[in-house]
Each structure stands twice: as C-alpha cells, then as structure tokens.
Amino acid sequence: MQKKESAKKKKQVQPASVWFRLLSFVIDLFIAVNIIGWPLAKRLSDSLAENFHATTTTALLALLTFFYFVLFERFVGATIGMAITKISISGQNTLSSAFLRNCYLIPFFPLNLLILIEPIALLGWKKRLLERWTDSTYERVVA
Secondary structure, eight states: OHHHHHHTOOOEEEEOOHHHHHHHHHHHHHIIIIIIIHHHHHHHHHHSOTTOOHHHHHHHHHHHHHHHHHHIIIIISSOHHHHHTTEEEEEOOOHHHHHHHTGGGSOSTTGGGHHHHHHHHHHHHSSOHHHHHHTEEEEEEEO
C-alpha cells in the first residue's frame, strides 16, 4: 500500500525563484521580440509612410511584447517561457490583472519607471509590486 502512495507523489508547488523567473522572462523576450514582434513591426514600418521613425517602431515593438505577455498569461495561463520553466500564475488572473501585472513593459512615462522598481521589489520581497497589487503569485511546480 505504501509503495502505491509513494509512487503517486503529489507535485509540490512553491513560489518561483528569481532565477527561474529571469530565465522565463529572457525566453519570452526572445520569442516576443524576435519571432513575433520584430517581423510584424518591420512589415508595418515598411508598408506605412517613409517617415515612420525608429522610435515609432520601437514603441510598436514594446506594445506587441506587452500584449504577448498579457494575452498568454490571461488566456493560456502561462507564457511560453513560463511553460518551459514550469511556472504558472496562482490567484487572480483576469484580463485586468494580467494587464496590470505586465504594465511595466509599456514604454511610456510613468509606467516605464516600473522597469526599475519591479526588480528591486522582487529581490527584496520575493514578489513584484504589481503582483502584490493584483493579488497573484508566480509559482513553480517541482517534482
């Protein structure tokens, strides 16, 4: 009887470490920028007027990256990088909470200040400021 119970070990869930979250974020940035965002932004800038500046392309690329994170987190439950590193979201996962959790990616003032605040909060509290505001946590499944 004990053998069957030990064979069916429950998967443990714990808060995702900073290193797994960083790895997940790097994977997601690579996918969002190089595979999804850059080709689309390049095509839009080529098809629109010649005065489509690099700043506009950069802002468009940042917004596409933002929506990659928001839509994957909300409707799939995890981004591709999160799935690879076995990270999921627990707690509130509505569209508005996904939007708020990822608003640090929007490249406009004052939201762009969050790109500096969020890592400091993560290192200090082990939870980002925007996670606290949305009452959600990034968790990792361990065997």
